[in-house]
Amino acid sequence: MSAKPFASSGDLADKEQTLEVLADGVYALTAEGDPNVGAVEGEDFLVCFEALATPTAAREWLARLREHTDKPVKYLVLSHYHAVRVLGASAFDAEVVIAHDNTRALIAERGKQDWESEFARMPRLAKDAASVPGLTWPTLTFSDRLTIDLGGDRGDLELRYCGRGHTEGDIVAWLPQQRILFAGDLVEAEAALYTGDAFHREWATSTLDAVRALSAEALVGGRGAVSRGTDAVHAAIDQTRHFLEVMIQEVGAVQQRGGTLKEAFEATHAALVGTYGRWPIFEHCLPFDVARLWDELSGVERPVIWTAERDRGVWDLLQG
Structure with missing residues (x-):
C-alpha cells in the first residue's frame, strides 16, 4: 500500500467558487471546502472578513466583489493568524487591519513558521506565493469586543x-x-476540523456555547457551504462539537490505558471516518x-509550534 500524499500536496484541482449575497450588502465566497471569505457593506465603506493566502488570490476575490x-x-x-487566512492582506489596501490581541502575539511568536508550514501543506492555495510581501500585522487589536458602526440604517458589525x-x-x-454570523474556523459546515493549534476542551464547551448563544439565522463557517436557517446553523455547530468530542474521547481513552500516539490516531480515525471521512481535508x-x-491531554497547555520539519515527522509517523 502506497503512502498517502503529504497533507494536501496532492490536491491540485481547482475548486468552484460561489459568491452568495446573504442580505443587502452582505457577501460570502465559498469554494467547495477551501477557506471562505466574506464582506459587509457600510454606508460608504467595506468591511472584509479574511484575506486568503496570497495577494494574487485576494485580488481575484476582490474582482468578484x-x-x-x-x-x-x-x-x-x-x-485568526493562520497563513492561508491572512497573507493576502496587502491586496485590500485597508485603512485598518483588525485581529484579536492574542492573534498579534501569535504572529510574532510563530507567524513565520506557520507560513512555511501551511504553504507546504496546501500548495494550491499559495497562488503566486512570491506576491506575499511578508507577514501580515494587524493595526488594531482588542481583547473582548469591538463594534463597527456601519452607518445609515445598516446597524452594527460586532467583532467578538x-x-x-x-x-x-x-x-x-x-x-x-x-442575524448573520461569520464564524471563521470555530465552526465548519461539512468540512473536517483542523485542530493542530486548538484548545479542544474549551472549544467543545464554553466557546461553542457562546457561538450558539448568538442565535444566528445564517452562518458562514471557515470552510463549507453557508448554513441558512436556525436548524442548519445549529447542525453546523453540533457537527463541529461532535468532531471535537469524539477526538477527546478516543485520544483520552488511549492515553488512559497507556497506549501510543499512533494507536490514538488509529482509534480516532476509525471513530470519525465513517461520518467525516468524505469531507474536505x-x-x-x-x-x-x-x-x-x-499534547493537550498530556498537560502541554499551549500548542507546540508547527514547522515544516515537524509536519513531516508527524505525517510520516501517523499517515506514512
Missing part, C-alpha cells in the same frame, strides 16, 4: 472573542440586525489534530 460594490475597504478583519478554540485568538463577526488534518490533542 467589485461586481457588486465599488466601496473602498476600510476594515480588514482577520479571524468567544474563547479559545481553533486557536487562542479566534474572533467572529456578528451582524445582530441581519479530513485525511490532511487528522494527524496534526491528534498530535495536538495528545
